[in-house]
Amino acid sequence: MMNQGAHYDILKQMDKRLWLLIFVFAIFCFIQPGSSAIKPYEDENWTIAENIIDARINEILNKYNAKMRNPCSDYVFIRRVYLDAAGRLPTLQEIDDFIKDKKPNKRKTLIDNLLEKDDFALYWSMKWCDILRVKSEYPINLWPNAVQAYHRWIYEKIRENMPYDRFARQLLTSSGSNFRVPPVNFYRAIQGRSPQSIAKAVCQTFMGIDFEKLPQDQRENLALFFSRVAYKKTMEWKEEIVYLNPEPAKKIRTAFIDGKSVEIFPEEDPRIVFANWLISPENKWFNRNIVNRIWAWIMGQGIIEPVDDAYGRDTPGKDLLVLLEDELIKSGYDLKHLIRIILNSRTYQQSSIPTRDTKNSEIQFAFYKVRQMEAEVLLDALCYIGGKGEEYVSQIPEPYTYIPRENRNIGLADGSITSSFLITFGRPSRDTGLVTERSSKPTDKQRLYMLNSSDIQRRISSSSELRKAISQLWRGKKESINTIYKILLSRPATDEEISVMEEYFSTSGVQPYQVAGDIAWALINSKEFIFKH
Amino acid sequence: MKSRIVFVSIFCAAAMTLAAGDSLQKTKAKSVIQIWMWGGPSQNDTFDPKPAAGYDYCGQLDKAIPTNVPGIEINGSLPMLAKIADKYSIIRSMTHGINGHESAAYYMQTGHKPGTGLVYPSLGAIVCAFKGKTYAGKIPPYIVLTQSQGRFSEEGFLGPLYKPFVTGGDPGRPVFAVEGIVAEGITQQQQQRRRELLGNLDNLGRLMPDYPDFVLFDQAQNEAYEMILGETRKVFDLSEEPDEVRNRYGRNWFGQTCLVARRLVEKGVPYITINYPGWDTHKQHFQTMQRKLSEFDQGLSALIEDLEKRNLLETTIIWCSGEFGRTPKIQWEPPWNGGRNHWGHCFSVLVAGGGFKGGFVVGASDDKGEYVAQRPVYPEDLLRSILKLIGIDPDENLPNDRGIDVKVLPYPEGYSGQGELIEIMGLK
Numbered sequence: 001m002m003n004q005g006a007h008y009d010i011l012k013q014m015d016k017r018l019w020l021l022i023f024v025f026a027i028f029c030f031i032q033p034g035s036s037a038i039k040p041y042e043d044e045n046w047t048i049a050e051n052i053i054d055a056r057i058n059e060i061l062n063k064y065n066a067k068m069r070n071p072c073s074d075y076v077f078i079r080r081v082y083l084d085a086a087g088r089l090p091t092l093q094e095i096d097d098f099i100k101d102k103k104p105n106k107r108k109t110l111i112d113n114l115l116e117k118d119d120f121a122l123y124w125s126m127k128w129c130d131i132l133r134v135k136s137e138y139p140i141n142l143w144p145n146a147v148q149a150y151h152r153w154i155y156e157k158i159r160e161n162m163p164y165d166r167f168a169r170q171l172l173t174s175s176g177s178n179f180r181v182p183p184v185n186f187y188r189a190i191q192g193r194s195p196q197s198i199a200k201a202v203c204q205t206f207m208g209i210d211f212e213k214l215p216q217d218q219r220e221n222l223a224l225f226f227s228r229v230a231y232k233k234t235m236e237w238k239e240e241i242v243y244l245n246p247e248p249a250k251k252i253r254t255a256f257i258d259g260k261s262v263e264i265f266p267e268e269d270p271r272i273v274f275a276n277w278l279i280s281p282e283n284k285w286f287n288r289n290i291v292n293r294i295w296a297w298i299m300g301q302g303i304i305e306p307v308d309d310a311y312g313r314d315t316p317g318k319d320l321l322v323l324l325e326d327e328l329i330k331s332g333y334d335l336k337h338l339i340r341i342i343l344n345s346r347t348y349q350q351s352s353i354p355t356r357d358t359k360n361s362e363i364q365f366a367f368y369k370v371r372q373m374e375a376e377v378l379l380d381a382l383c384y385i386g387g388k389g390e391e392y393v394s395q396i397p398e399p400y401t402y403i404p405r406e407n408r409n410i411g412l413a414d415g416s417i418t419s420s421f422l423i424t425f426g427r428p429s430r431d432t433g434l435v436t437e438r439s440s441k442p443t444d445k446q447r448l449y450m451l452n453s454s455d456i457q458r459r460i461s462s463s464s465e466l467r468k469a470i471s472q473l474w475r476g477k478k479e480s481i482n483t484i485y486k487i488l489l490s491r492p493a494t495d496e497e498i499s500v501m502e503e504y505f506s507t508s509g510v511q512p513y514q515v516a517g518d519i520a521w522a523l524i525n526s527k528e529f530i531f532k533h
Numbered sequence: 534m535k536s537r538i539v540f541v542s543i544f545c546a547a548a549m550t551l552a553a554g555d556s557l558q559k560t561k562a563k564s565v566i567q568i569w570m571w572g573g574p575s576q577n578d579t580f581d582p583k584p585a586a587g588y589d590y591c592g593q594l595d596k597a598i599p600t601n602v603p604g605i606e607i608n609g610s611l612p613m614l615a616k617i618a619d620k621y622s623i624i625r626s627m628t629h630g631i632n633g634h635e636s637a638a639y640y641m642q643t644g645h646k647p648g649t650g651l652v653y654p655s656l657g658a659i660v661c662a663f664k665g666k667t668y669a670g671k672i673p674p675y676i677v678l679t680q681s682q683g684r685f686s687e688e689g690f691l692g693p694l695y696k697p698f699v700t701g702g703d704p705g706r707p708v709f710a711v712e713g714i715v716a717e718g719i720t721q722q723q724q725q726r727r728r729e730l731l732g733n734l735d736n737l738g739r740l741m742p743d744y745p746d747f748v749l750f751d752q753a754q755n756e757a758y759e760m761i762l763g764e765t766r767k768v769f770d771l772s773e774e775p776d777e778v779r780n781r782y783g784r785n786w787f788g789q790t791c792l793v794a795r796r797l798v799e800k801g802v803p804y805i806t807i808n809y810p811g812w813d814t815h816k817q818h819f820q821t822m823q824r825k826l827s828e829f830d831q832g833l834s835a836l837i838e839d840l841e842k843r844n845l846l847e848t849t850i851i852w853c854s855g856e857f858g859r860t861p862k863i864q865w866e867p868p869w870n871g872g873r874n875h876w877g878h879c880f881s882v883l884v885a886g887g888g889f890k891g892g893f894v895v896g897a898s899d900d901k902g903e904y905v906a907q908r909p910v911y912p913e914d915l916l917r918s919i920l921k922l923i924g925i926d927p928d929e930n931l932p933n934d935r936g937i938d939v940k941v942l943p944y945p946e947g948y949s950g951q952g953e954l955i956e957i958m959g960l961k
Contacts, residue, residue, distance in 0.1 A: 038740060041737070041740075137635050137683075137685070138635035138636060138638075138639050138647060138685050139639075139647060139648070139652055139685075141635070191648070191650045192648060192650050197650065353737075353740050353741055354741060354744065370741070370744060370746065370747075371746065372746070394683070395683070395810070396683040416683070418680075418681065418683035420680070420681045420699045420701060420712070423681060423686075423696065423699075424696075424699075426693065429652070429686040431652045431686070432652075439692075439693045440746075441693070441746065441749060442746060442749045442750040442753045442754075443693065443694075443753050444673075444753040444754075444756040444757045444760070445673070445696070445698055445713070446753065447713075447750075447753045447754045447756070447757035448712070448713025448714060448757045448760060448761065449712060449713045451713065451754070451757055451758070451761065452713050452714065452715075452716045452719065452724070452757075452761050453712045453713045453716060454710050454712075454716045454717050454718075455712065457716055457717075457718065457719060494736070497734065497736065500730075500733045500734060504730055504733075508726055518723075518726065518727050518730055519730070521727055521731075522727060522730045522731040522734050523734065525731050526731065526734055526735050526736070526737070526738065527735060527737050527738040527747060527750060528735075528736060528737040528738075531737070531746070531747075533737060
């Protein structure tokens, strides 16, 4: 029985060692913040360096006794960055390529590639069309031809990355037919044509100023810059010419909102005088407005909120704003540069799962905000899954509009195109240009649609991608399930999820292909699918 | 018996002041059915026939027929409605002068002239904002059958909470596939099974259970399931109706949609819009009208009769209108070849139930139906009347999230009309 006794001793010894090991490990866990990563959404360690944004953010977080979260995993990153830069889900191939890539700078490379894609220009022109109110019908009444021309112009300028100061200047100073000189539509796509209405739109769009809150003398002064904007009709249906009214040819005495007064002579175009002031680097609110907008578009929340009424408001993120403004000016108003440094920051690439120390609402701008996909992006995602684009035959606007299936929903030029899906999921009406018009809040109507519409059902059953995955079920459930997961959630399933599925396969009592349909349905209806995270 | 026809009277203004105030408590209306004939139906070919104006104004629809109310005649195209004229009233002097679809549609449904810089909510959204609070049903309070309007956002500045629920589908087909509520080919059992699976797979949701948008999401999801598995699904199931009822309404989109509207009213839904397209008849006007008017005649008369039979007519307002009427003078020339164009100067609206008296005509058009001859009725007059009948004071504040300081539907500055439709409102 010696043997047994010795064996026992060894066990006892092992036990001690094991306990020690566990103890050390526990301490290690306690002091090492990176090791509590939540799988499959987070990584333990950063693979990218801090950039200038992170330095500022860390200063802010320190003040609030908060910390940056864990890095998001590669799977989360690829989904997030595709949705934010290209407005779509990554394909199976794109996911696999990215995961297989072992180069340390692969995230940066992916960002660079995405910013050069047409998808980027299409998706970001959608954002611009929201705030520039591109729609044909009431109350903007831009009408179809001008909508197309204007949308095309915006898209092209974003694609060629026109410096933002020039972009703004062209919108404010162009004259001519709204079919042939698209940027003049800035003056058309406004509710009302009084100088006050124009000044209001200009303030909101380019400076984040709520015009109504300005003192009356400032409102009147601003309106004077647009007092000579005039419109005339042509022989062509709904064409209009925006021009500078030669009368009254009197000298205009007015002032900018910073108090600087100015005299404008009859031979000068007051719009140009205004635009030159607007885009001068010293005009803090021109710069602040655009960096705040871009930050909000990417991170889900402005550094100053509300974005449309940011003027004059203070924020704990002031230093960050100044940094971004400087970057903007230094880069020659290169918006892509701004987007690129945000996307390459740890601030953007951290996990979106909140921890206890980051509840303070004042610094929520420092984290990636979990929010529902935009209506158009969601519809594109559903089209991608179903393997078929959306076809529009819209009686509004007239003449009846037909848009072929090949078109992406994010590329719809006209905010008036009839679509109950887009309306249900919060597409903005583009009536006011306020970013708050777009709603990302979940509603019961949305849930009904996702849970139980024949449309969702059809997309799942007609999806060739899903069918391929399902047809491989006989080879092994795990692989097939992983493919379904990657198509829908851009990541493979966890072990725990696999076992839930296997359980479901064996207990639901229906055919495997039907089970797979149920799984796809369940994933489409999970929060992880519809929420950017 | 012209005496039954109430023309504008000088007592109107006096009556207006009398009807305001305490009378609001005595209102009976609980639901509104808006039959929105978008595109704009011709007044001459429906409720304001002008046989004496000759062929250039009447075309093939040149007969006026007597109704069961002595003195009131409507177009011969509407024989079934002619038999029940005592149950509804006709406004023959509706006017706003706008000939563009979008502006006219906006004005007719919000009561506001376009171009104020604000996008006002539609009547449906307003009713919903006030009545939704006391309405406890699981069916959404503001329903559009079956396609959304698209011309403007019905909820206006009241925000997404007041967007109508748009059913989609076609009740004229064997299964009325209401988007989200009735999915073809999915059994209740499968539905339950999937719901359970979904609960087990919500990985991200479990990691952040207190996240505000996730909480909202879960609430919305539960509400949705109550609709899918509860009474909402049943209300859209027309197979519960006997064939004779379905046939009486007409076995077509409009008829069956009217039947759905009645079923929704029975459940207490406050506002239902039947979005009835196809009235923009620039070309092939008479062919289209002959086909559509017989459906319209059958469906609407069935709805009014059926509501009355069930004692629901006195609590249900029906208003039936396009955004405008059509040119009384027919355009015989190419390319129209016998069409009618947009006409906002004078057109007809039908109102019934919920406190509107039946068997009256308000106002009159001239001898061709072109302009208002007596008692102009503006959109704000009509909408204010409906609001009052359902117990909402148009001059009270309209609460909204955007903090805009507005009244529900006040008379605009410089208003010079003759006010609400006191002559046909049974408020006292």
